[in-house]
Amino acid sequence: MTENTVKTALTPATHTTPPAKFSHGVKKGNILQVAGQVGFLPAEEGKAPTPAGPTLREQTLQTFANVKAILEEGGATWDDVMMMRVYLTDVDHFAEMNEIYNAYFEEQGLKAPASARTTVYVGLPKGLLIEIDALAVLG
Template sequence: MSQGIDAGGAPRPVGAYPHARRVGDLLLMSGIGPRDPATNTVPGNEHDAGGKLVGHDIAAQTRAVFANVRAVLEASGARWEDLVDVTVFLTDMANDFTAYNAVWAEYFPDPATAPCRTTLGIDALPTPIAIELKCIAAFKE
């Protein structure tokens, strides 16, 4: 039996799916991006005078996506420390990996206790974001 989780403190999903689903002692999270839950804006996005996206700040987006992941974890009864596996999607691996990796190290300073991680470079995400996380957490007894 599984239970879908809707986290009010995280941005609304962009499709018909829950923020997360609990299955036994595991929490499987849907892809979480850096959109601000209150305004739906993307922190760190830079636009020209005509409103066209011209750049982004991956450090700002990484911090924002971590805050959104934490909101889903807390709404699910889990903690940041319960993360066991994270898949990261970057739309600009060549330019963003180093800054993203530095922010990761701020949040997970000890590799021995950090979740496993896979980072993929992809062409695009469904909204104008540069990073998305897919996470799995394991509830502690």
């Protein structure tokens, strides 16, 4: 086994502890997987995980930041992302989420083609409006 095929956990210092024994992200060889991220603000010791504000905009932008921190921890960028899975709780949030999504990725200045994406509407724990995970392939 070469160093390339070791599986490493990606755990940004800002992230709250996962609610179970899973990793926020893992990398093995050229594959990087980001676990489902929600809009939790950076962890504060002794404080329960708290979502960024009540609005879809605040939660979505914080979720993007949380995904990005894991990508960066693994030496990847948004350009390496192949697939994003977006989980919303309400079909009526689709248009607003897309607007936030487009503006965010325009700001990020992607150099590679945009990731693929699937958006579906599911249940999430109380107070959470969006969850996103991502699969990246490093170059």
